[in-house]
Amino acid sequence: MSTVQTSLRTAVEDTSLAARWQQLRANRNWQAMWFMLPTAAFLLLFLAYPLGLGIWMSFTDERIGRPGIFIGLENYEWLWDDAVFWLSVFNTLLYTIVASIIKFAVGLYLALLLNRHMPFKAMIRAVVLIPFIVPTVLSAIAFWWIYDTQFSILSWSLIKLGIINENINFLGDANWARASVIFANIWRGVPFVAITLLAGLQTVSPSLYEAATLDGATNWQRFRYVTYPLLTPIIAVVMTFSVLFTFTDFQLIWALTRGGPVNATHLMATLSYQRGILSGRLGEGAAIATAMIPFLLAAIAISWFGMQRRKWQQGNDND
């Protein structure tokens, strides 16, 4: 009895193995895994690996041309007592907060304007995008001339208008330099915010505005109770990206001031580059770059939780 049963079972197992292989080959998830593999490999190789390497490096004393040894938190301890590092943190926060708020306000205003019916609408929308499509370094050079100590067109215009008597030292004075780089960043960043919000505005059904009009809403009330709440999801996304891009900005600062004068415009990214690449202290540079991560995570977390609160967007739970 028992022998018969055993042999029977092996036969069943044999066929089931073949059947399972057949099943696996037809399984869509199994196929999907193979399709995902190239992307996953690409992401691991070019995103996860460098990120992990960077974080690892921040725990070593690696220099250019010399492999480092593990030194624990020593780099961070150094930075903790480094006034220039803290100045760069302050600068980065100031730069990010001021620029993001103004980009949001101006971008939203522009989006509302562009959402109206007007002649040459398509052309004006295209023109708005120009600051966004000009290469950063190119626009930075243009701003460099605009802010030039001797040949600044701004200073020249203000003198001709009789408002000031001598050239403003835009990039030479700490506060002027900060304001100048922030302005340049805003100029570049507004189109992204405006066009994205415009796309969001266009998803709002015109009949909602008509309903609100009939409900007795004024222009401001229509914005306050209809447009703004409906736009919050896209605002959260666009502002998260805007904050991330601004926080990690490097090109504009490097082309305009290289962190000067006296580190007044040094951002964490530029400081990291200066210490890590120019000075060759890779470990310390990596530590500065790694120190940006908590700030970025915080920004993402804020928008994530902000977005989760909006219950009205979710679910089709008819019952």
Next chain:
Amino acid sequence: MASVHINDVRKSFGGFEVLHGVTVPIEDGAFVVLVGPSGCGKSTLLRMLAGLENITSGTIAIGDRIVNNVQPKERDIAMVFQNYALYPHMTVAQNMGFSLKLRGAATSDITARVKKAADILDLAHLLDRYPRQLSGGQRQRVAMGRAIVRDPQVFLFDEPLSNLDAKLRVAMRAEIKELHQRLKTTTVYVTHDQIEAMTMADKIVVMHDGIVEQMGAPLELYDQPANRFVAGFIGSPAMNFIEGTLRANGQPYVETASGARLALASAPTASEGMPIVYGVRPEHFELGDGGIEAEVVVVEPTGSETQIIARLGTQDIIAVFRDRHAIVAGDTIRLRPRVSAVHLFDAEHGRRVS
């Protein structure tokens, strides 16, 4: 409640006139349906009444007040939109109370009025839901609730049932009519569906290409259509039109191009030889001797009645019978129009002549 007077209203978009002088008197408490094919200007007229479109010329009065230059919110009207236009980020209660909130009503007052409207529409258990969580019919009722809460002088409905499935549409039709009978608020209702118009209206206004073709009570339009357009638009299946020549010497009849003779009770005077359109509704055919000979193309039984599509010369004719006849495609039948229910239209302009 108030009467509404639309007086010689015109509307142009750019240089293009879409409404060519429309006059519609609407009595206090009436349920008026504006009906017509798409592009006839019915929605534009409704939006002008709401204040969402400017009036190019003519006047619109609500009650005794001409509202041409009155802001929409001061017209004391409420509108139900085709896509409901519910605010997605507000709960049902907030949607319904929004207009009161904007007017600065007290919270307790808003709650009470929303509750009352919700009870009327059987929405009380849904007040905390968001529009997304509602079915199509429920959203439609919320849209109506939003209008009721305001207790306006006039309700405006812009194709409110178009987004619902056929069964729900029939149910909501009855619900809207019942609501009107209860509230007795003047209602202007726009639809392209003549069944909705027939079933709901006290008065139907048939519009076509920016003019009013005819207005009147539903059965008046059905029995006495003023022209060929109205005759063809009202009634389903549509009226059959057969072109022919009037023969009025002796016993009058209409002779078709193929030589068939269509019986008439009487003919207008001095009309011998006049080209004419002979109109018969599908239900006004009888089977039997003396009728016109036609070949059956399709038989469509619906259970309660049977529709027969038959070919007369080059033209298809639809006949509807309540009785079940043993007719199959390919048969030749004789269709006899009920002469008392025949409509004659002038072939050139389509005007009613009998």
